[in-house]
Amino acid sequence: MSATLAAAAAPHAAVAADGGFKAPGVADFWQPLVGQGAFAFTRPALVLILSVGLLGWFFVSVSRKLEVVPSKRQFKAELVYGFVRDTIGRDVIGSKDFRRFLPLLFTLFTVILVNNLGGIIPFVQFPTFSRIAFPIVAALIVYVAYHVVGIRSKGGVGPYMKSIMPPGIPWWIGWFVYLLELVTFFITRPLTLALRLFGNMLAGHLLLLVFTVGGEYMLLHGGNIGIRGAGVVSFLFTIVMTLFELVIEFLQAFIFTMLAAIYIAGALAEEH
Amino acid sequence: MHIPTQVTAESPWAQAGHVIVPHYAELIIGIIAFAVIYALYAKFVVPRLEQMYDERTAAIEGGMAQAEEAQAQAAAAKQKYEEQLTHARAEASRIREDAKAQGATIIAEAREQAGTEAERIVASAHKQTEAERQQASVQLRSEVGAISTNLASRIVGESLDDETRRRGIVDRFLADLESGDVKPEKVGSTGTPDAGAGN
Numbered sequence: 001m002s003a004t005l006a007a008a009a010a011p012h013a014a015v016a017a018d019g020g021f022k023a024p025g026v027a028d029f030w031q032p033l034v035g036q037g038a039f040a041f042t043r044p045a046l047v048l049i050l051s052v053g054l055l056g057w058f059f060v061s062v063s064r065k066l067e068v069v070p071s072k073r074q075f076k077a078e079l080v081y082g083f084v085r086d087t088i089g090r091d092v093i094g095s096k097d098f099r100r101f102l103p104l105l106f107t108l109f110t111v112i113l114v115n116n117l118g119g120i121i122p123f124v125q126f127p128t129f130s131r132i133a134f135p136i137v138a139a140l141i142v143y144v145a146y147h148v149v150g151i152r153s154k155g156g157v158g159p160y161m162k163s164i165m166p167p168g169i170p171w172w173i174g175w176f177v178y179l180l181e182l183v184t185f186f187i188t189r190p191l192t193l194a195l196r197l198f199g200n201m202l203a204g205h206l207l208l209l210v211f212t213v214g215g216e217y218m219l220l221h222g223g224n225i226g227i228r229g230a231g232v233v234s235f236l237f238t239i240v241m242t243l244f245e246l247v248i249e250f251l252q253a254f255i256f257t258m259l260a261a262i263y264i265a266g267a268l269a270e271e272h
Numbered sequence: 273m274h275i276p277t278q279v280t281a282e283s284p285w286a287q288a289g290h291v292i293v294p295h296y297a298e299l300i301i302g303i304i305a306f307a308v309i310y311a312l313y314a315k316f317v318v319p320r321l322e323q324m325y326d327e328r329t330a331a332i333e334g335g336m337a338q339a340e341e342a343q344a345q346a347a348a349a350k351q352k353y354e355e356q357l358t359h360a361r362a363e364a365s366r367i368r369e370d371a372k373a374q375g376a377t378i379i380a381e382a383r384e385q386a387g388t389e390a391e392r393i394v395a396s397a398h399k400q401t402e403a404e405r406q407q408a409s410v411q412l413r414s415e416v417g418a419i420s421t422n423l424a425s426r427i428v429g430e431s432l433d434d435e436t437r438r439r440g441i442v443d444r445f446l447a448d449l450e451s452g453d454v455k456p457e458k459v460g461s462t463g464t465p466d467a468g469a470g471n
Contacts, residue, residue: 026291036283038296045301052305056312063320068328081321099322103314111309132291133298141306202291 021217024209029130029202044131047124051114059110084109084257092261093268101264104145108138109257112197116249119205120242127249130201132194139194142260147185150267193259200252204245211238417442 015022031043062077070078084106089098112129119127129135147160154160164181165174215234222228284290421442 026288027286029291030283030286032283032285036285038285040283040285040295040297042295042298045298048301048305052308055309059317060312063317066320066324068324068331078321081317085321085325102322103310103318106313106318107306107310111306131295131298133294133296134302136294137299137302137306198292 015217015221021214021221024206024213026202026206028209029205031126042131044126044128044134047118047126048111048115048128048134051111051118051128055110055114080110081106088254088257088261092258093265097268101145101261104141105257105261108142108260109253112138112256113250113253116201116253117246119201119208119249120245127201127205129197129252130205132198135194135198135201138197138256139190142193142263143190145260146263146267149264153268189259189263193256197252197256200248204241204248208238208241208245211235211241413446417446420445 032040033043033046034041059077059081062074066074085098085102088109089102089105092098093101115128115134118124119130129138150163151157151160154163164185165178166181169177211234215231215238217231218227218234219231222231285293285295
């Protein structure tokens with residue numbers, strides 16, 4: 001399995017059939033393990049399943065023996081949980097209602113974070129959320145969640161649709177504002193939520209691919225010492241970009257969860 | 273298991289345009305993955321962690337309440353000690369005042385007592401002197417009597433001892449002498465008739 005993973009981690013061949021440089025592209029993100037079609041079992045799906053196993057095992061085993069004075073392992077788990085609970089959940093949703101949304105927010109944050117970090121973890125080296133299906137699932141969950149919360153808190157679909165209208169807008173511009181709000185609530189929010197995460201992960205990983213594959217090609221097939229030197233510089237850039245990716249990966253997980261909390265808080269609020 | 277890139281390129285999913293087309297299997301696996309994690313968190317992780325947070329909050333609040341109680345106790349103890357100190361100070365000053373007053377009384381009493389004692393001593397000295405004087409006078413009287421008798425008998429030439437004692441001549445004579453009836457230089461000449469009259 002690890003051999004498969006390792007081989008799949010760098011599926012891109014820098015040298016094309018004609019001997020020239022073949023630049024890495026978005027086609028390299030298609031990594032099927034079993035099958036070829038729409039129901040092929042892909043490598044990102046495997047990474048996601050492994051991440052679910054890891055997260056499930058870690059947090060369930062930690063929460064099995066919790067103490068008021070935490071152990072080292074519990075402290076680490078609490079570091080992540082406390083961040084989601086206090087910074088994202090309580091501060092955004094408010095101390096009255098935040099507790100019932102904690103499973104959702106914690107799920108979103110940990111699954112996205114671990115899978116994003118997979119982009120720079122050796123032998124995984126693939127950000128799962130650069131496959132559009134996964135950000136769509138995550139955004140869909142948030143989409144359904146905040147609409148359901150909104151409908152419940154406003155007491156029905158009708159009042160909820162009315163509550164979308166911001167108060168204090170004169171009638172002659174009101175219809176236009178309402179239209180904009182409808183677009184925001186039903187199209188822009190889920191779309192941006194999914195595409196932001198997807199785009200960041202895809203672009204970041206593509207950047208790493210370009211630097212790595214390009215560096216490899218220049219170092220191994222470069223015509224003179226200058227180009228080979230540029231290959232070394234390219235590898236150095238890969239290291240810098242990897243650290244940069246680390247920040248982006250955390251930030252994207254944070255932003256996604258934060259926006260989910262903000263949308264839920266908005267749906268809970270008395271006024272728009 | 274892994275298929276080389278050249279072969280996968282034949283699949284429509286490997287085309288660049290398909291990168292924004294959600295892959296069906298991945299959608300399904302994604303939904304399942306989120307559902308599994310959500311179920312685990314909602315059932316096992318979050319409730320336990322929240323319970324632990326509640327317990328921790330309770331423990332911290334309990335600790336704070338205890339600290340407050342201890343502080344209150346300390347304050348009460350301090351007030352008590354201060355009150356006791358004030359009492360002790362008042363007591364001490366009262367005792368000092370008492371002692372001063374008592375000292376003055378004692379001195380006054382001692383002075384009075386000393387005065388009385390001195391008067392008593394002086395009085396007793398006076399009495400003693402008087403008694404001694406009396407005694408001396410009595411003794412002198414008897415001695416003078418004896419001497420006079422002796423002298424008179426020598427002058428007269430015969431012993432008058434027995435008779436004079438019996439008759440009290442000398443006493444009578446001395447009484448006369450004291451009353452001034454008889455002059456001392458005339459003892460020999462006037463003694464006999466006076467002595468006879470006294471009897």
